[in-house]
Amino acid sequence: MEVIMMLTYDQPGVMQRVMAEFTRKKINVDTIVVGPCEMPERSRIVISLRDRDTALGVIEHLRALQEVIEADIVDHRRHEAYAITLSKGGVCRVTGTVEEVESVIKKSQPDKYIEVVNAI
Amino acid sequence: MKGARAVVELLEKQKVDVLFGIPGGVLLPLYDQLVDSEMRHILPRHEQCGAHMADGYARVSKRPGVCIATSGPGATNLVTGVATAFMDSSPLIAITGQVATGVLGNDAFQEADSFSLMMPITKHNFRVTDPKTLPEIMKRSFLIATTGRYGPVHIDIPIDILQLDVSDEDMKKQVRVPKPRRNLAGLLDAIKLLEQAERPTILVGGGVTWSRAGPEITRLAEMLTAPIVTTLMAKGSVPEDHPLVLGVCGMHGRQVANYALNNCDVLLAIGTRFSDRVTGKLSEFGVQTKVVHVDIDSSEIGKNVKGRVGLVGDAWTVVNALIAGLQQRKKRANWKSRILELNKECTCDYDLKSDPIKPQKVVHEMSKHLPDDAIITTEVGQNQMWAAHFFKCYGKRMFITSGGLGTMGFGFPAALGAKIARPECVVADIAGDGSLQMVSQEFATAMENDIPVMICLLNNGWLGMVKQWQKLFYDSRYHATNLGKSPDFVKLAEAYGAEAIRVEKHSEVADAIKSGMKSDLPILLDFIIDPEEDVLPMTPPGKSASEWIKGRCQWKGGGK
Numbered sequence: 001m002e003v004i005m006m007l008t009y010d011q012p013g014v015m016q017r018v019m020a021e022f023t024r025k026k027i028n029v030d031t032i033v034v035g036p037c038e039m040p041e042r043s044r045i046v047i048s049l050r051d052r053d054t055a056l057g058v059i060e061h062l063r064a065l066q067e068v069i070e071a072d073i074v075d076h077r078r079h080e081a082y083a084i085t086l087s088k089g090g091v092c093r094v095t096g097t098v099e100e101v102e103s104v105i106k107k108s109q110p111d112k113y114i115e116v117v118n119a120i
Numbered sequence: 121m122k123g124a125r126a127v128v129e130l131l132e133k134q135k136v137d138v139l140f141g142i143p144g145g146v147l148l149p150l151y152d153q154l155v156d157s158e159m160r161h162i163l164p165r166h167e168q169c170g171a172h173m174a175d176g177y178a179r180v181s182k183r184p185g186v187c188i189a190t191s192g193p194g195a196t197n198l199v200t201g202v203a204t205a206f207m208d209s210s211p212l213i214a215i216t217g218q219v220a221t222g223v224l225g226n227d228a229f230q231e232a233d234s235f236s237l238m239m240p241i242t243k244h245n246f247r248v249t250d251p252k253t254l255p256e257i258m259k260r261s262f263l264i265a266t267t268g269r270y271g272p273v274h275i276d277i278p279i280d281i282l283q284l285d286v287s288d289e290d291m292k293k294q295v296r297v298p299k300p301r302r303n304l305a306g307l308l309d310a311i312k313l314l315e316q317a318e319r320p321t322i323l324v325g326g327g328v329t330w331s332r333a334g335p336e337i338t339r340l341a342e343m344l345t346a347p348i349v350t351t352l353m354a355k356g357s358v359p360e361d362h363p364l365v366l367g368v369c370g371m372h373g374r375q376v377a378n379y380a381l382n383n384c385d386v387l388l389a390i391g392t393r394f395s396d397r398v399t400g401k402l403s404e405f406g407v408q409t410k411v412v413h414v415d416i417d418s419s420e421i422g423k424n425v426k427g428r429v430g431l432v433g434d435a436w437t438v439v440n441a442l443i444a445g446l447q448q449r450k451k452r453a454n455w456k457s458r459i460l461e462l463n464k465e466c467t468c469d470y471d472l473k474s475d476p477i478k479p480q481k482v483v484h485e486m487s488k489h490l491p492d493d494a495i496i497t498t499e500v501g502q503n504q505m506w507a508a509h510f511f512k513c514y515g516k517r518m519f520i521t522s523g524g525l526g527t528m529g530f531g532f533p534a535a536l537g538a539k540i541a542r543p544e545c546v547v548a549d550i551a552g553d554g555s556l557q558m559v560s561q562e563f564a565t566a567m568e569n570d571i572p573v574m575i576c577l578l579n580n581g582w583l584g585m586v587k588q589w590q591k592l593f594y595d596s597r598y599h600a601t602n603l604g605k606s607p608d609f610v611k612l613a614e615a616y617g618a619e620a621i622r623v624e625k626h627s628e629v630a631d632a633i634k635s636g637m638k639s640d641l642p643i644l645l646d647f648i649i650d651p652e653e654d655v656l657p658m659t660p661p662g663k664s665a666s667e668w669i670k671g672r673c674q675w676k677g678g679g680k
Contacts, residue, residue: 012247013235013247017239020239020240057423060418060421063418063419064418065244067244
């Protein structure tokens, strides 16, 4: 798994344009997190995908976009995961490293869940 | 001032002197302001042609062409033209009207999500939702279109924005766009590779035409004793009568050019994206070659062909850096004599004197009689490839074609745009009958606006290129390629008030072209050509250059 982190402008259409680069390259994005960051009018987008070659193939195209200020592949040690699970016990929030979160989900077998990868 | 007035002033400040547009309901406020503007306005008969005209204008003047279309169908008609410019990295500003922001998204009359439609086929695009941002967006659009790798920029302006106020402060707002990142870290490695090369070859692509780096590259070629081969998009950027220039390479290019491309030990590729039309089977392309790839767009380096050294920068700048850094001059006498030999070997006599007329004869006479600063545009298909293979570009001759997208119908409106940019030059479109029928309504535009271009129609009654592929690869199972009941093109042109000549004998070709060049009106030369003539030699798709189909070509191959 590889993670790309981008710093972009916070404007309508940015996400559409960024995702279009992945569609064009026939890349299935596994997870995506986007939200405000420490700078006004800027957002961060964190995308996780399957392999390094794919990430390397798309990153220059992302950097070429007018609304993308930075795009970098994130070192594995900085990967974090977050999941919300729903099971008979109720809603549960799971955070930690990717391995930790995935092992919790595997063990608890929730009725519903969603897991994303994040980084900073 | 109102948004509409702001748009006009902002265009005038960019020194735009011509607009290509078709008005519509949501553009009325803008067009009302255009009445009082000095900018020339050309009304095409289809928005797609408006975009092609702006594109042709941009390719000749090297400045952004501006086209305007209304919302809904106007914008969707513009899509093909904008996509054509995008694939060939041509600077276009496409302005579309849009329904008022209050009804956007409610399926209003003539509403289309042009912002989303244009996104994948533009370098960048905007939808103006706040009049305060209008001046900034317009200024930014021109900068984006002409910074780094050129490309079309689309601006969607809803009608209420045109009617709201823009303050003087907003108008004065300064805008900057980031300059493309240059990366010349590999320059010394590149120079070393080139100095040590035994058989270097230079491949130039469309980027060289935009950067106008032809003379510098010719000089570098002389220093390195390297042949120059060009892609379709770079035809005309280096003189084809220079002994080191082997001409267009690729699927329908000259086989000697393909030979030099595939048998060099170091390939210096400048301003090209290694399109599949050039490389053929990618996996086999240049397997033993070390590639130095120079491009202004860092995302192109390593995209199709993994090079040894990538240099990110403008062609003209990087070539000058290479020239300055080149210390040693190897003699390379063997390679040099091989190149001169190759050029001599590839000189067949294509002045074919038979009836029905062979298309090569038409291109031969055009090559012979057109002036040194003529501008040729082409449609797409066999006409385009005969032109690319047989028309000689030297001096100030320009060759303008839709290489990336391959849009039929590009040539005629592009010729009109080119003629507007350079009215003093002879501008001729080499057309096919299929392509011309897609845009023949533009004769009206040509007549109305006094734009005398020469249409050299290679009329064979078929969608020639598709027919050729059906012949070569589908056992001649022709389907949907015979155009059947085509119009009498001479009568069609004359119906618009243009001049027209039909030519059916090879002996009359030269005179027709000579009178075409002198005409003050748009003129159509209807050359009835042999429908069985194919564009050969050709490297079939997915095959390597050694598996070429010869046709009339008598070149015995390069050996090794």
